[in-house]
Amino acid sequence: MKVSLFITCLCDIFSADVGKDTVEILERFGCEVDFPELQTCCGQPAYNSGYLTESKQAMKQMMRAFKHSEYVVGPSGSCVGMLKEYPNIFKNDPEWEDEAIKLANKSYELTQFLVEVLEIVDVGSAFKGRVTYHPSCHMSRILGVNEAPITLLKNIEGIEYIELPIKEDCCGFGGTFSIKNAAISEEMVKEKSQHVTETEAEYLVGGDMGCLINIGGMMQREGKTVKVVHMAEILNTTK
Amino acid sequence: MSIKINESPYEERVQQGIENDFMRLAVSSAQGRFRSRKRIQETELGNWEDWRQLGAEIRKHTVENLDYYLQQLSDQVSKRGGHVFFAATAEEANDYIQNVIRKKEAKKVVKTKSMVTEEIGLNRALESLGAEVVESDLGEWILQLDEDPPSHIVVPALHKNKEQIRETFAEKRGYTGSDIPEELADFARSQLREEFLTAEVGITGCNFAIAESGTITLVTNEGNAEMATTLPDTLITVMGMERIVPTWEEMEVLVSLLTRSAVGQKLTSYITSYTGARLDDEIDGPDDYHLVIVDNGRSKILGTEFQAALHCIRCAACINACPVYRHVGGHAYNSIYPGPIGAVLTPLLDGYENHKELPYASSLCGACTEACPVKIPLHEMLIRHRQIIVEKEKQAPMVEKMAMKGFAKWSSSPAVYKLSTKMARLALNPWTKDDIIGNGPGPLKDWTNSRNFPAPSKQSFRSWYKEREKSGEE
Ligand code: SF4
Numbered sequence: 001m002k003v004s005l006f007i008t009c010l011c012d013i014f015s016a017d018v019g020k021d022t023v024e025i026l027e028r029f030g031c032e033v034d035f036p037e038l039q040t041c042c043g044q045p046a047y048n049s050g051y052l053t054e055s056k057q058a059m060k061q062m063m064r065a066f067k068h069s070e071y072v073v074g075p076s077g078s079c080v081g082m083l084k085e086y087p088n089i090f091k092n093d094p095e096w097e098d099e100a101i102k103l104a105n106k107s108y109e110l111t112q113f114l115v116e117v118l119e120i121v122d123v124g125s126a127f128k129g130r131v132t133y134h135p136s137c138h139m140s141r142i143l144g145v146n147e148a149p150i151t152l153l154k155n156i157e158g159i160e161y162i163e164l165p166i167k168e169d170c171c172g173f174g175g176t177f178s179i180k181n182a183a184i185s186e187e188m189v190k191e192k193s194q195h196v197t198e199t200e201a202e203y204l205v206g207g208d209m210g211c212l213i214n215i216g217g218m219m220q221r222e223g224k225t226v227k228v229v230h231m232a233e234i235l236n237t238t239k
Numbered sequence: 240m241s242i243k244i245n246e247s248p249y250e251e252r253v254q255q256g257i258e259n260d261f262m263r264l265a266v267s268s269a270q271g272r273f274r275s276r277k278r279i280q281e282t283e284l285g286n287w288e289d290w291r292q293l294g295a296e297i298r299k300h301t302v303e304n305l306d307y308y309l310q311q312l313s314d315q316v317s318k319r320g321g322h323v324f325f326a327a328t329a330e331e332a333n334d335y336i337q338n339v340i341r342k343k344e345a346k347k348v349v350k351t352k353s354m355v356t357e358e359i360g361l362n363r364a365l366e367s368l369g370a371e372v373v374e375s376d377l378g379e380w381i382l383q384l385d386e387d388p389p390s391h392i393v394v395p396a397l398h399k400n401k402e403q404i405r406e407t408f409a410e411k412r413g414y415t416g417s418d419i420p421e422e423l424a425d426f427a428r429s430q431l432r433e434e435f436l437t438a439e440v441g442i443t444g445c446n447f448a449i450a451e452s453g454t455i456t457l458v459t460n461e462g463n464a465e466m467a468t469t470l471p472d473t474l475i476t477v478m479g480m481e482r483i484v485p486t487w488e489e490m491e492v493l494v495s496l497l498t499r500s501a502v503g504q505k506l507t508s509y510i511t512s513y514t515g516a517r518l519d520d521e522i523d524g525p526d527d528y529h530l531v532i533v534d535n536g537r538s539k540i541l542g543t544e545f546q547a548a549l550h551c552i553r554c555a556a557c558i559n560a561c562p563v564y565r566h567v568g569g570h571a572y573n574s575i576y577p578g579p580i581g582a583v584l585t586p587l588l589d590g591y592e593n594h595k596e597l598p599y600a601s602s603l604c605g606a607c608t609e610a611c612p613v614k615i616p617l618h619e620m621l622i623r624h625r626q627i628i629v630e631k632e633k634q635a636p637m638v639e640k641m642a643m644k645g646f647a648k649w650s651s652s653p654a655v656y657k658l659s660t661k662m663a664r665l666a667l668n669p670w671t672k673d674d675i676i677g678n679g680p681g682p683l684k685d686w687t688n689s690r691n692f693p694a695p696s697k698q699s700f701r702s703w704y705k706e707r708e709k710s711g712e713e
Pocket of ligand 1: 500550553555556557580607611614615
């Protein structure tokens, strides 16, 4: 199966390791991975801030980049959720509507792809530790991916999974929200950090780099020792 | 008159909210209670998603055919001897009601809880005539005594704790008891009974007006609405023009969605219905009945992409689910409609000029949209508002506009993008220590005031991938 990796700009620049792990997991399950170099950013920072015209330029670039891909898989619920919005955004645009629909239909978030397409519920990894999971809002509410990451996590050998209290609550990232409304964002992430602490977990796992940078950045500042890791990193730990 | 509740700037209001520990504790525990009770009700109903769908369809159909149902409602009320007045603006509504009061030479008016009367500033209009207005809803009464605006559309005094309520009662009404809720409520009841009996005019809001029969339905928790609807000779209903359902059947569906979503109850304690003026063979009801239907900016929303905002049944589920509301409280929104629905509705009713920050007061987490029992895509409407602010109203800050122009260039040009992945680490190097940015420049400043930001990876993913491909080929 041919899979094009959608790395997301955050992972490309800030968390290259997450990308490497994603490649290795997909290859482990027999996918033929390629990385279309024309890809940039899904357009979300501009789109969510109200800059429709600017965001469309990024989106068109993404459609060009993945035009010939069979599957597009990315380690982010939020960015893949953005791709899924393209058909609404390019509705009635004679030049781009079809491309938008095609890209949306072939795009998957990593855990969603593993569980729904490859039908894998146990990646055969091993990891020792107390782990809790933050379901990012766009992964769960926009993309509708709720069970896949938790199933995969729970099936990892040696893992002790603890549910995060009020796990569905936003961590306060929200892209440009965390900059434009930094004070509110700060209160939200403090609360999230508090919930993580309550679980006494050693690791906080999530499927969206933005949220992890936010929560991790706060917990680090608070001097907490919880390690914040991306789903791909934990799925790629071998026995 | 406006829907605004104060004049201080947005940042200040937010800061005040964040620093108000009492309020935040009260709000977060109430949210927790409402949310978990709502969840129990949803599960109990079984097919919650089907119910939401039904609710959404009823509201869509009604609002699409609003002119028809308003006519039907108006005909029914007139047939039952009531007077119907369509008020295009808040002023027109207040003028009409003032006239009724003047004609009656009424000295005392008893009111039920109503958001639309808050919206048009009715209390002030009546007080300017020298009439005394008595709020029959406990929460509203507390706020009235304290001259404090509501902070929530279902529980208006949510931001006050019992100690603060005790103080208000002591100061304004000579209360000497404790802050035990039951005792406070008993005191309020004894004070209010007196007032009810001597009021000459009753004014109510309206949860649902049933078009087929001209019936007004009120959903309350305390049953005090009866005091306004049955005791005085003159009764006035004030309703937003979209607060209408075709028949009793749809009313039942929506009341069920409303009470479950609002406070997580199957039904509220009281549902009051009344129809028109008292007929000769009826024993209770008013001799004189007026229905005031308020537009005040609503018809401008019809036919726009925001039309679904008029589907709202004012249950506050979106407010109860909102993490931003939890931390800043209702007053930070500077609108009598706070939270996500407030952020959507307020700029529509009162213009972007006064409320341009509201659409950004959301992380777009979607908790509101998920909670809404009539499936209003609230967070998507917030994005749409932002687009209008940027592209039509041209009210976005200059630096942001420049940054977004840069974004467009960066994200549509792979060469520029690639270069940035190479340069990022170097560019941020002056602020980086041990791979952490603790005190970042420009837009990162506010973020790094409270939390760390990571330094870019030593090697970008794409450059790693390229090397890997090359070594594979060798
Ligand atoms: S927008 Fe939806 S959830 Fe919010 S108050 Fe209105 S009906 Fe309730």
